[in-house]
Amino acid sequence: MNVFDRRAALVRELAEVEAQEETILRNGLATVVVRLRNGLGLSQEQLASKCGILRATIANIENEKQNTTLEVLCRIASAFGLAPWELLKLVMEANA
Numbered sequence: 401m402n403v404f405d406r407r408a409a410l411v412r413e414l415a416e417v418e419a420q421e422e423t424i425l426r427n428g429l430a431t432v433v434v435r436l437r438n439g440l441g442l443s444q445e446q447l448a449s450k451c452g453i454l455r456a457t458i459a460n461i462e463n464e465k466q467n468t469t470l471e472v473l474c475r476i477a478s479a480f481g482l483a484p485w486e487l488l489k490l491v492m493e494a495n496a
Contacts, residue, residue: 422467428491429473430464436480436490437462450479 401409437447437458444462448455453472460466461476468476470484477487 423464424495425491426464426467428494429468430462431494432487432490433458433476434462440480447476447479451475 433447437444442450444458445455448458451458451472452475457466457468457472461468461472473487474484477484480487482490
């Protein structure tokens with residue numbers, strides 16, 4: 401295998417790892433948002449209202465259909481009374 405073929409193979413492997421990590425994080429965020437929302441007795445609509453975002457955004461996050469932006473992540477964390485890093489810590493723990 402020449403250098404260019406090896407580089408192409410490494411790029412493909414990296415893309416696969418990144419996709420797996422993205423899936424793991426999306427799954428963890430969904431799990432944590434559902435758990436926290438249900439723990440507070442909030443509907444998706446109520447949480448969305450607290451966050452200033454659409455209910456569909458919450459539904460898509462909970463159903464792992466949407467990656468979120470940093471802004472939305474911060475809004476969700478704030479709605480739960482958490483700092484963004486605390487929410488991310490819960491996400492990582494959910495995947496442990």
